[in-house]
Amino acid sequence: MSDKILIVGAGAIGGFYGSLLAKAGAEVSVVCRSDYQIVKQLGFQIDSFSLGQWQFQPHQVLRHAGDYQDQADYLILCSKVTAQIDRVAMIRDAVRKNTVIVFIQNGVEIEAELQAAFPDNVLISGLAFICCNRLAAGKITHLAYGKLTLGDVPSGVSAQTLHLQQLFLQANIECEVSKDIIASRWQKCVWNAPFNPLSVLSGGLPTLAILQNQIGLVRRIMQEVCDIAAGCGHTLPDDIIETNIQNTFAMPPYKTSMLLDFERQHAMETEAILGNAVRAADRENIDCPTLRTVYALMQLRELQLHAESLEKIAT
Amino acid sequence: MSDKILIVGAGAIGGFYGSLLAKAGAEVSVVCRSDYQIVKQLGFQIDSFSLGQWQFQPHQVLRHAGDYQDQADYLILCSKVTAQIDRVAMIRDAVRKNTVIVFIQNGVEIEAELQAAFPDNVLISGLAFICCNRLAAGKITHLAYGKLTLGDVPSGVSAQTLHLQQLFLQANIECEVSKDIIASRWQKCVWNAPFNPLSVLSGGLPTLAILQNQIGLVRRIMQEVCDIAAGCGHTLPDDIIETNIQNTFAMPPYKTSMLLDFERQHAMETEAILGNAVRAADRENIDCPTLRTVYALMQLRELQLHAESLEKIAT
Numbered sequence: 297m298s299d300k301i302l303i304v305g306a307g308a309i310g311g312f313y314g315s316l317l318a319k320a321g322a323e324v325s326v327v328c329r330s331d332y333q334i335v336k337q338l339g340f341q342i343d344s345f346s347l348g349q350w351q352f353q354p355h356q357v358l359r360h361a362g363d364y365q366d367q368a369d370y371l372i373l374c375s376k377v378t379a380q381i382d383r384v385a386m387i388r389d390a391v392r393k394n395t396v397i398v399f400i401q402n403g404v405e406i407e408a409e410l411q412a413a414f415p416d417n418v419l420i421s422g423l424a425f426i427c428c429n430r431l432a433a434g435k436i437t438h439l440a441y442g443k444l445t446l447g448d449v450p451s452g453v454s455a456q457t458l459h460l461q462q463l464f465l466q467a468n469i470e471c472e473v474s475k476d477i478i479a480s481r482w483q484k485c486v487w488n489a490p491f492n493p494l495s496v497l498s499g500g501l502p503t504l505a506i507l508q509n510q511i512g513l514v515r516r517i518m519q520e521v522c523d524i525a526a527g528c529g530h531t532l533p534d535d536i537i538e539t540n541i542q543n544t545f546a547m548p549p550y551k552t553s554m555l556l557d558f559e560r561q562h563a564m565e566t567e568a569i570l571g572n573a574v575r576a577a578d579r580e581n582i583d584c585p586t587l588r589t590v591y592a593l594m595q596l597r598e599l600q601l602h603a604e605s606l607e608k609i610a611t
Numbered sequence: 612m613s614d615k616i617l618i619v620g621a622g623a624i625g626g627f628y629g630s631l632l633a634k635a636g637a638e639v640s641v642v643c644r645s646d647y648q649i650v651k652q653l654g655f656q657i658d659s660f661s662l663g664q665w666q667f668q669p670h671q672v673l674r675h676a677g678d679y680q681d682q683a684d685y686l687i688l689c690s691k692v693t694a695q696i697d698r699v700a701m702i703r704d705a706v707r708k709n710t711v712i713v714f715i716q717n718g719v720e721i722e723a724e725l726q727a728a729f730p731d732n733v734l735i736s737g738l739a740f741i742c743c744n745r746l747a748a749g750k751i752t753h754l755a756y757g758k759l760t761l762g763d764v765p766s767g768v769s770a771q772t773l774h775l776q777q778l779f780l781q782a783n784i785e786c787e788v789s790k791d792i793i794a795s796r797w798q799k800c801v802w803n804a805p806f807n808p809l810s811v812l813s814g815g816l817p818t819l820a821i822l823q824n825q826i827g828l829v830r831r832i833m834q835e836v837c838d839i840a841a842g843c844g845h846t847l848p849d850d851i852i853e854t855n856i857q858n859t860f861a862m863p864p865y866k867t868s869m870l871l872d873f874e875r876q877h878a879m880e881t882e883a884i885l886g887n888a889v890r891a892a893d894r895e896n897i898d899c900p901t902l903r904t905v906y907a908l909m910q911l912r913e914l915q916l917h918a919e920s921l922e923k924i925a926t
Contacts, residue, residue: 497812498911499919509914513907516900585831585900592828593908596813599824604814 298323299463302368303354304361304387305375306331308430309400311340312438313372315352316467325356325364327390331433332359344438347468362389370460372398372422376557377406377568384413391417396456400424400444402553403568404485405576407449407478418456419449421477423484427550440548443470447477482525483532487540488569489587490517492554493594496564502549507541513586514541520584524573527580558597561605566594613638614778617683618669619676619702620690621646623745624715626655627753628689630667631782640671640679642705646748647674659753662783677704685775687713687737691872692721692883699728706732711771715739715759717868718883719800720891722764722793733771734764736792738799742865755863758785762792797840798847802855803884804902805832807869808909811879817864822856828901829856835899839888842895873912876920881909 299322303314306326318324328335339353358364361371371390375381383399391397397414399406400422410419427440446461448454453473464471474480490513494506507514518537525532533539557564570591577584614637618629621641633639643650654668673679676686686705690696698714706712712729714721715737725734742755761776763769768788779786789795805828809821822829833852840847848854872879885906892899 494908494911497908499915501911501915501918505914506911510907510911513904516904586904589828589831589901589904590908592825593809593812593905596809596816596821596825599820600814600816603816 299369299459300366301325301370301372302327302361302364302366302390304371304373304390306335306340306354307374308428308436309424309426310372310374311335311352311430311434311436312342312344312426312428313374313400313424313444313464313469314354315340315342315350315436316469317463318352318354319350320463320466322463323355324352325358325366325368326354327358327361327364327386329359332357334433338434340434340436342436342438344442345440346442347438360389361387364390367392368395370396370398370456372400374400376563377401377403377565378563379567380563384409388413393417396420396460398422398446398460401568402484402488402565403572404481405572406568411449418454420446420454420457420460421449421481422446423477423480425484429556440550443472445472445474445477445480447474447480450478451476476530478528479525479530479532482521482528482530483536485525485569485573486518486521486532486536487544488552489521489573489590490514491544492552492564492569493566493590495552495555496558496597497590497593500551500555500559502551503544503547504549507544511541516586517590520577520582520587521573524577524580524582524584524587527582528576558601561601564594564598566591566598570594614684614774615681616640616685616687617642617676617679617681617705619686619688619705621650621655621669622689623743623751624739624741625687625689626650626667626745626749626751627657627659627741627743628687628715628739628759628779628784629669630655630657630665630751631784632778633667633669634665635778635781637778638670639667640673640681640683641669642673642676642679642701644674647672649748653749655749655751657751657753659757660755661757662753675704676702679705682707683710685711685713685771687715689715691878692716692718692880693878694882695878699724703728708732711735711775713737713761713775716883717799717803717880718887719796720887721883726764733769735761735769735772735775736764736796737761738792738795740799744871755865758787760787760789760792760795762789762795765793766791791845793843794840794845794847797836797843797845798851800840800884800888801833801836801847801851802859803867804836804888804905805829806859807867807879807884808881808905810867810870811873811912812905812908815866815870815874817866818859818862819864822859826856831901832905835892835897835902836888839892839895839897839899839902842897843891873916876916879909879913881906881913885909 306328336357621643651672
């Protein structure tokens with residue numbers, strides 16, 4: 297019997313990975329709000345640089361998780377992590393006793409609220425290393441990368457995680473498992489913490505220009521993230537900063553997710569990526585003056601963005 | 612015999628203070644480049660919130676300092692301080708043996724290049740606490756404040772400074788003298804270092820919104836400027852941070868000069884205000900992680916602004 301999978305928050309990331317699970321034979325349904333009408337009618341059209349083009353018609357297309365009448369083996373949450381989104385409320389009505397909850401989301405220290413709300417469910421944390429955009433309702437373009445990293449919260453690799461990994465591998469996408477997914481999340485933050493906010497605060501510079509002009513600033517932020525991770529008990533590899541910097545030099549010019557959100561005047565993941573890291577630093581008494589400054593400036597930038605959009609509504 | 616005064620860089624600040632010296636009876640000539648034609652024909656129209664409206668017809672209107680045929684008692688340099696402007700070259704051809712050189716400009720540690728180029732002239736450093744804009748060629752509006760602080764470089768108050776003070780006082784503008792003008796410059800930087808860049812990096816927030824939302828960030832930057840000043844031998848008053856914060860709460864919503872430059876896509880005084888402070892910190896081995904981060908981000912923002920204006924020229 298095929299796995300029943302419910303994707304909640306089926307934007308670019310959710311639609312893309314959901315379509316791969318359907319390719320692997322799972323029965324995949326989606327909850328999507330803003331694009332509901334078109335996705336219900338036409339499904340998703342996916343255009344991938346590495347895997348070709350295909351159509352993904354979900355088993356069910358729903359407006360709310362509570363509309364799902366079935367029992368999901370895996371519920372995969374792919375929304376952004378912002379103050380405006382209540383992640384627990386988004387999924388609560390579709391979580392059953394045996395539902396494995398997976399979240400493929402950005403940020404650090406985003407586990408606790410799900411652990412508290414669903415203490416008896418297996419909880420899998422996922423990291424997507426992917427460049428993937430929603431072009432229009434139901435239209436997804438996969439531009440680069442694609443690797444997933446999965447691991448159980450708080451640590452270890454369960455049979456359910458291995459099974460999910462197998463499904464992704466069957467669909468020809470790279471998928472690793474991590475015994476310490478919390479550390480993996482901090483590792484991803486080493487890249488996100490400098491490049492996401494700097495792309496916004498600089499007014500839209502691509503990653504390469506940031507690196508070429510302010511490599512010292514990038515290194516300081518990366519080092520502070522490593523310090524915080526270590527303070528939280530997750531010592532990262534010695535070469536992680538150098539590796540991230542060399543990889544970024546080798547990347548094509550790249551617009552970060554935060555910059556894309558900013559340009560569309562969408563809420564940014566400032567709290568999930570920067571705020572949670574600074575709060576962890578405060579809790580563990582770790583010094584992070586550079587990250588703290590960048591976080592404060594992003595809060596000001598978001599405030600102004602919000603004021604601008606209010607102005608637009610008013611006029 | 613009336614004082615011969617040459618204003619170099621007669622924008623809003625130079626035009627305004629020059630017009631006051633003319634009111635006080637001095638023979639005031641101006642060097643202005645971009646507005647030369649209109650100022651030559653029509654002079655300056657000044658509209659002040661506190662002093663009324665008046666017309667200022669300079670004795671001579673010149674394109675270059677070298678065109679000044681006379682011998683100036685005071686040459687007052689009022690240009691911005693940016694990498695694009697060679698302050699020594701701007702004034703060299705009008706500096707005579709007895710010319711007192713005055714600079715009314717922003718920034719810290721901006722004395723050395725003038726001291727080196729004109730070692731035998733009296734050098735007066737001036738700080739303008741004023742909100743004053745150029746509305747159009749020759750049209751200046753004085754919106755708030757107006758106080759000048761004058762002092763000799765490197766320290767002390769000469770007879771020439773006292774005489775200049777008298778002229779300003781005769782024209783009904785507040786004018787103080789400072790025995791330690793270098794310290795006064797650091798004092799002004801306590802306000803400029805947070806509010807100028809934060810207004811730009813936030814996307815245009817006024818000073819009050821910055822203060823209401825990120826007072827901690829403002830305080831950290833102010834404290835670092837105090838630390839650097841102390842490291843340079845200029846210990847600032849204990850209450851300077853509190854005084855600046857309370858005064859800013861009491862100010863009307865205010866656009867900083869850096870924000871105005873940014874909005875007009877003009878060069879900003881990032882190096883004079885932030886870069887020089889960070890370089891002083893490095894020289895004196897003072898820690899300034901917040902200021903350093905803000906400085907690096909402003910460099911990125913300027914890079915992007917420059918890229919944008921290049922794009923505009925190209926299209």
